[in-house]
Amino acid sequence: MTWHPVCPLDDIDPEDLIRFDHGGRSYAVYRDPKGAVFATDGLCTHEQVHLCDGLVMGDEIECPKHNGRFDYKTGAARRAPCVTALRTHPVRVVDGMIEIGLED
Amino acid sequence: MPYDTLVERRDYSLTGPSAAQAIERGLASAEWYHSDIPRKVMKELMQRRDGPAIRDTALWFVGLGLSAWGGIAFWGTWVCVPFWLVYGVLYGSACDSRWHECGHGTAFRTGWMNEVVYHIASFMVMRNPVSWRWSHARHHTDTIIVGRDAEIGFMHPASILLTVLHFVGIVDIWQWMKILVRNAAGVFTPDERDYIPASEIGKATFWARVHVAIYAATLIAAIWMQSILPFMLIGGPRIYGTWHMFMTGLIQHGGLAEDVLDHRLNSRTVLMNPVSRWIYWNMNFHIEHHMFPMVPYHALPRLHALIKDDLPPPCPSIYAAFREMVPAILRQRREKGYYLRKILPPTARPYREDLHDTVPDREGLRA
Numbered sequence A: 001m002t003w004h005p006v007c008p009l010d011d012i013d014p015e016d017l018i019r020f021d022h023g024g025r026s027y028a029v030y031r032d033p034k035g036a037v038f039a040t041d042g043l044c045t046h047e048q049v050h051l052c053d054g055l056v057m058g059d060e061i062e063c064p065k066h067n068g069r070f071d072y073k074t075g076a077a078r079r080a081p082c083v084t085a086l087r088t089h090p091v092r093v094v095d096g097m098i099e100i101g102l103e104d
Numbered sequence B: 001m002p003y004d005t006l007v008e009r010r011d012y013s014l015t016g017p018s019a020a021q022a023i024e025r026g027l028a029s030a031e032w033y034h035s036d037i038p039r040k041v042m043k044e045l046m047q048r049r050d051g052p053a054i055r056d057t058a059l060w061f062v063g064l065g066l067s068a069w070g071g072i073a074f075w076g077t078w079v080c081v082p083f084w085l086v087y088g089v090l091y092g093s094a095c096d097s098r099w100h101e102c103g104h105g106t107a108f109r110t111g112w113m114n115e116v117v118y119h120i121a122s123f124m125v126m127r128n129p130v131s132w133r134w135s136h137a138r139h140h141t142d143t144i145i146v147g148r149d150a151e152i153g154f155m156h157p158a159s160i161l162l163t164v165l166h167f168v169g170i171v172d173i174w175q176w177m178k179i180l181v182r183n184a185a186g187v188f189t190p191d192e193r194d195y196i197p198a199s200e201i202g203k204a205t206f207w208a209r210v211h212v213a214i215y216a217a218t219l220i221a222a223i224w225m226q227s228i229l230p231f232m233l234i235g236g237p238r239i240y241g242t243w244h245m246f247m248t249g250l251i252q253h254g255g256l257a258e259d260v261l262d263h264r265l266n267s268r269t270v271l272m273n274p275v276s277r278w279i280y281w282n283m284n285f286h287i288e289h290h291m292f293p294m295v296p297y298h299a300l301p302r303l304h305a306l307i308k309d310d311l312p313p314p315c316p317s318i319y320a321a322f323r324e325m326v327p328a329i330l331r332q333r334r335e336k337g338y339y340l341r342k343i344l345p346p347t348a349r350p351y352r353e354d355l356h357d358t359v360p361d362r363e364g365l366r367a
């Protein structure tokens, strides 16, 4: 696994997310309402829509297409039409910079 | 152009040649046009609140209760008629918008409130709460894409008789009751299996059984009481009170384009009176809803104000919407590929024809 820089911590508001693309794949990087950082795959498992246009509410991300929801901390699908879990990825903050850990 | 014969019926099934063509043409699960809205504003618009829907749902239940009380209290006299007229619309029409908004999960902020109202409204509108969740997701992915969308209101050439009969839901509830009974027996058509994941079939069967059991209990009560009163309260409003749901529902997409990837070409925004807007929960802002389905009903007027310069001018009334739609539907019965194409204001970005035009061999499908 390699750590990749994503963006400064302050670039993501608490209870929001951004899109991060790397190696031809898309990821979503979140901050929860308290400011802690999380990451998942960036495309909804229902129909491959970018989650970055969705809405973070508490522990959940709502997909902008059909309002399906996932727990972005565990990846679990929480609301139809999402039934397949999202993959989660490790994140850390180093000197104010968010980093995501991706398999090589 | 031959005006004396009807166009050949297109294949609207989800498993036939149209479905294969839609996929081949890149129209399935495609990229759609969206008006630009800064992320900060969009986040604001998407915010969920319990307040408006709690207020509206309380009003709805109180209205249902009072009108049912009047209908029963004055049953057998003419005085009961206005009570049933109100009860009918609150049950047989308002159920559709509640079903719809709660199905999107946007009515309330609190999840269980959406679920409870969704199930009540699904029963009232006679839709299987599981299957319809999936069919409506498809309607949003592939809005009016023939062979993909299971909720196309006008299938060309549209039958005038059936369209008119929609206003009294007789044909409708007969068809939907058959679906419920079939689903309750665990039987699902290939079309249904196309949009409902296999893992959800068990749930769909369970809820169909619950609905059928309630209707069976209503029938037993009617026989026992020797009266149609139980059906005036349960199920019947889908006949005598459904007119408002169809009046507003038909104008959502009627007369507009098929097989396009810009909601401004296939959906219609209509300004309407506040009572209809309350019954319809602001779904008159239909282009806005399709472009941004995560914006709750109470924020749609604000969304409309923000993007209206990028949309065709809204119809100023329900009457105006019918006036433009009916001639278009009649023309679509006889002229293959015709659709009503609205003029965009100069402030709008042009229609994104390129999104659905990139694939050749679309002759005969568009004007």
Ligand code: FES
Pocket: A044, A045, A046, A047, A048, A049, A063, A064, A065, A066, A067, A068, A069, A080, A081, A082, B137
């Ligand atoms: S694409 Fe995400 S819920 Fe359908």
